[in-house]
Amino acid sequence: MTDRPTPPYPEQQQSIPGRTDAMHPRPDHGEDSYRGSGRLSGKKAIVTGGDSGIGRAVAIAFAREGADVLIAYLNEHDDAEATRKLIEAEGRQAVLVAGDLSDPAHCRDVIAKAAEAFGRIDVLINNAAHQRTFDKIEDIPDEEWQQTFATNIHAMFYLSKAAVAHMSEGASIINTTSINAQDPNPELLAYATTKGAINNFTSGLAQMLAKRKIRVNAVAPGPVWTPLIPSTMPEEAVQSFGENTPLGRAAQPAELAPPYVMLASDEASYITGATIPVTGGRAFL
Numbered sequence: 001m002t003d004r005p006t007p008p009y010p011e012q013q014q015s016i017p018g019r020t021d022a023m024h025p026r027p028d029h030g031e032d033s034y035r036g037s038g039r040l041s042g043k044k045a046i047v048t049g050g051d052s053g054i055g056r057a058v059a060i061a062f063a064r065e066g067a068d069v070l071i072a073y074l075n076e077h078d079d080a081e082a083t084r085k086l087i088e089a090e091g092r093q094a095v096l097v098a099g100d101l102s103d104p105a106h107c108r109d110v111i112a113k114a115a116e117a118f119g120r121i122d123v124l125i126n127n128a129a130h131q132r133t134f135d136k137i138e139d140i141p142d143e144e145w146q147q148t149f150a151t152n153i154h155a156m157f158y159l160s161k162a163a164v165a166h167m168s169e170g171a172s173i174i175n176t177t178s179i180n181a182q183d184p185n186p187e188l189l190a191y192a193t194t195k196g197a198i199n200n201f202t203s204g205l206a207q208m209l210a211k212r213k214i215r216v217n218a219v220a221p222g223p224v225w226t227p228l229i230p231s232t233m234p235e236e237a238v239q240s241f242g243e244n245t246p247l248g249r250a251a252q253p254a255e256l257a258p259p260y261v262m263l264a265s266d267e268a269s270y271i272t273g274a275t276i277p278v279t280g281g282r283a284f285l
Contacts, residue, residue: 004028005225006249008239016132018227020052020079027225029057030254031086036064039265043067044118046110048101048159049128051080053226054176057253058125058260060086065261068093070114072128074100079227093117101128102150107158111166121166123264126156127176131191131232145190152194156201160216169213174263175202179222179279199275206273215272217263222279223250246281 010024020027034057045062049055050071056079059069069087071094073080080096087094095117099106114121130151134140160173177198184192198218206216223229223242229250230238242250259276262268277284 004249004252007241007243009241010239011235012230012238013235014227014231016231017074017076018052018229018231019076020056020082020227023225023227023230025225027053028252028254030060030257033254034061034064034257036061036066036090039065039261039267040123041066043122043264044114044120045123045125045264046070046072046114046121046159046163047125047127048072048110048155050125051076051083053228054221054224054253054256055125055127056083056086057257058127059083061257061261062123062264063087063090063092063094065265066092067123068118070095070097070110070117072097072099072101072110074098074128076227101155101159102147104154104158107155108162111159111162115166120168121163122171124159124163124173125176125260126159126173128155129176129191129228131188131228133187133233133237134189135187137189140190148190149194152191153197153201156198160205164209164212164214167214170266170269172215172217172264172268173205173209174260175216175218177202177218177220177275179220179277179282179284181220182284183282202275203273210272215263215268217268217271217273218275219256219259219263220275220277220279220284221251221256222277222282224256225250225252242280244282245279249280251278251280
């Protein structure tokens, strides 16, 4: 599709963590466009932050490719239920687990519930993230810095550590990093710093798990039109969101799903330690 929405977007603000139905234009998660072809047939997957945004698009694509999916989310119950219906419409099993991934015990509970429901874990998508915008370092509360790290990078460690016990050869872990890992937005200092850490975590864990034939990769989105944007960024930044890319717009979540499908599939059996940029043309070196 070439008729994606372009900025300026309508004025809009939401409270954190944001809701899909309140966004204008409404994000496209591939509800009407993604066509599966059995590339993930029979796989059992976890998608954190799977209620909306990139996570919802990945969950839809995975279900249409033949996977059962557990969605881990914070408290956006309406969005999560909408995602569940989309998964179940494909005849796949959907499991919802609400809670705060900044809590290590909850991370372990997510993995335990997936193992109980599915019997094994084939794919772990570490996608959930937290961000807030600040103009000055003095304005960033200690608690905000700690929460961003706990949600964005610490949770990946706890989830991955627990998940590998339920993974066999051929399983994969896919982490969502960001263009901010290489080109940090200073107003997203904490968020961008965690994304740099995710790049190193992905590379190191890929090497650590290679002997067990478990692959670890990452996807690095550029600007993507998700509820995180109107709920965490200033109004003027929301209106112009994505115009700094060569393509001149933000991605729709549906445009992010294909790389996750590829990395989760057996077609990517020789890909590990890689990061795939989906940035609308912005350089990711």
